[in-house]
Amino acid sequence: MKVKSIVKLGTVATLAAISLAACGTSSSSNKQAKNQTLNWMESSTLPTMDNSLATDVVSGETLNNTGEGLLKFGKNSSTHPGVAKSYTKSKDGKTYTFNLRKSNWSNGDKVTAQDFVYGWQRTVNPKTGSQYAYLYADVQNANAIMKGKKPVSTLGIKAVGDYKVKVTLVHPVSYFPTLVAQTAFFPQNETVVKKYGKKYATNAKNNVYNGAFKLTYWTGTSDNWTLTKNSKYWDAKKVKLHQIKFSAVKDPQTALSQYQSGKLDAIYLSGQQPKNYKNNKDYHARNSSRVTYIELNEKKDSMMRNRKARQALSLVLNRKQFVNKVMDDGSKVATGIVTSGLAIRNGKDFAKEGTIPAATEHNVAKAQKLWKEALKETGRKSYSLTLMADDTAQGKSTTEYVQSQWSKLDNFKVTNSNLPYKTRLSRSASGQFDAVVTLWGADFPDPITDLSLFTSDNSYNNGKWSNKTYDKLINEATTTNANKPAARWQNLIDAQKILLKDQGIIPVSQSGKPQLVKSKVKGVIYFPVSSNWDFSRAYIGK
Known part of the structure; x- marks a missing residue:
């Protein structure tokens, strides 16, 4: 941009x-x-x-x-x-x-x-x-x-x-x-x-x-x-x-061919394309408020209700490697659900103020320890799940990478399921998943547009994570402190930190x-x- x-x-x-x-x-x-x-x-x-x-x-x-x-x-x-x-x-x-x-x-x-x-x-x-x-x-x-x-x-x-x-x-x-x-x-x-x-x-x-x-x-x-x-x-x-x-083109190479032949006037790039075309006069890299994260179905399985298991699934991911080597399209590491640059107060970016670095760091040893403890606490010797995502190029790249990282955890089998967009949306909303790669774009420039998604009764809280303190903070930010900028800002910062500490979701990347x-x-x-x-x-x- x-x-x-x-x-x-x-x-x-x-x-x-x-x-x-x-x-x-x-x-x-x-x-x-x-x-x-x-x-x-x-x-x-x-x-x-x-x-x-x-x-x-x-x-x-x-x-x-x-x-x-x-x-x-x-x-x-x-x-x-x-x-x-x-x-x-x-x-x-x-x-x-x-x-x-x-x-x-x-x-x-x-x-x-x-x-x-x-x-x-x-x-x-x-x-x-x-x-x-x-x-x-x-x-x-x-x-x-x-x-x-x-x-x-x-x-x-x-x-x-x-x-x-x-x-x-x-x-x-x-x-x-x-x-x-x-x-x-x-x-x-x-x-x-x-x-x-x-x-x-x-x-x-x-x-x-x-x-x-x-x-x-x-x-x-x-x-x-x-x-x-x-x-x-x-x-x-x-x-x-x-x-x-409008034409829905899922294959990046097909889209590029149609652009070069004049059938399309504008296309999105993925895979190696951004690197190959970043010096082209037609190239544009736009800032985005879109974040990719993983929801875990806590209602369906006790393993996903175990915080140590959720933390392990987050810590085993190498987000820097994912955005730099797999995506390589201007994406950034997501350190929370609120994207960088979305909301700034007194010169401070919410994304930096509201993060807990330890929640999104790459630490395989710690992840293994937590995973073994989670298996023991839930009475399991092994665990398997299906990771659902869109059948787009980005969706497939994401599930393949996450699968390769999660499979490093002991006695854990991950099966990928890449579905048409409409089907994935429907199954996410109805809770028909174990784990799902979700993409969310901010509806308006305020942290509440992202954070309100994970209150206990929000219709977009597909994983059904629930935390009473989190709910209280979001409620205060939208009621008691609605016209108290400093207090409201702190409510929202505290809320995101709870979301990250409890690993209610697994942030992956901020999309380019x-x-x-x-x-x-x-x-x-x-x-x-x-x-x-x-x-x-x-x-x-x-």
Whole structure:
């Protein structure tokens, strides 16, 4: 990434978004090619187009460009007007009033305040089964609704006429504007949702869109999907691309061949490719808030509930070797769940302040000792498990390396299972795994976006690790100390240290995002957080 800057969000400095004036080379010219079609690679297929159910980066990127929330991320990583042209905040910080512009869905229906009310209510409704419902925890009555104790109608969002939305929070939340820019907070057209029922958002036709583009081709299982400019979008005059054609290409060499032949305008690199192409004029290495970690299923097996066993599995890993020799793509060693550069306060990076070096060091002798003790304590002479991950090149490289390291532990057999992305997500969420390699990208620039995942009742806590002190610290950070920056920061630091000391997860690496992008691709906006890409101002230059 060529440009990096720090901006303030509340009391925390954050990674800035980058506007790629040329996405390759800068140019003072903005002359457009006749063919405004962008051919973009994804490493995995598109799992869903349901705002309430999407959990992955591919769905997020697609939803972010076919939909729009009250606010949206801009070039400097701060929030900018979306469907809401303006908003006000009460003196106590607990009430937000959003004034909506007149805009339309792709079928011509008006986008109204009620669409936001319905979308939010549908997401927090426990019957929907949204894993992202926890993001609403600070909205009045959301927690009670998610637990089935109150009706969805009591959620703290109200439509005041057609073009005004009033939101009531339980307590002030400094990063709330960044939350409403997330796809899980986008509006939903109730008529369309109910019309298609269980088939809603399962293909391109069974949905409507209020963003810069609309999805015009996607079968629900296809490796390709197409976005077309949405003529009904309120700012359509500024949208230059006619189409974006996405292709899921799992094999890195195939992707490179398609890039070189002109079939793809942008690809992700992996394996030896970043090293081989880092001096190419089309090469870009972007900062990322994405972390790779391993979850261990504590609910399924007593061995994984043994802290010594979990610690052994972490200590036997040589993370430096993994990022430098296996990945070699700009990835860094992960020393926690919060990535470096995500959150900085008073010049100090949370990732450094909130780590315990001993939890992620490489110490085979100590790992062996702990492993033998764990076997004895659980009444075992040997142990075996299956390590699950995606069937992408990165997923396979990761499982192969982890398997080689874990197999150094005495009487331990590791079997790898690399599955299609959608299948891996489903099995992770339903607890159908022994150990799983998970990739998580921060939704907004604050440590809580990562740390809240591992509270006992969080829907993303697939391994079911649980610690009462951890839960208490996260709760204090979001309630009692929500407006006490220093105390809140310390809560979060203490929480991550507990997560690491108890080895609730095994952090592996902070992902790099190496790409080749044709110099003709202009105006793409990249964010290290959230849905990553905004194509609403992109175009193909001459």
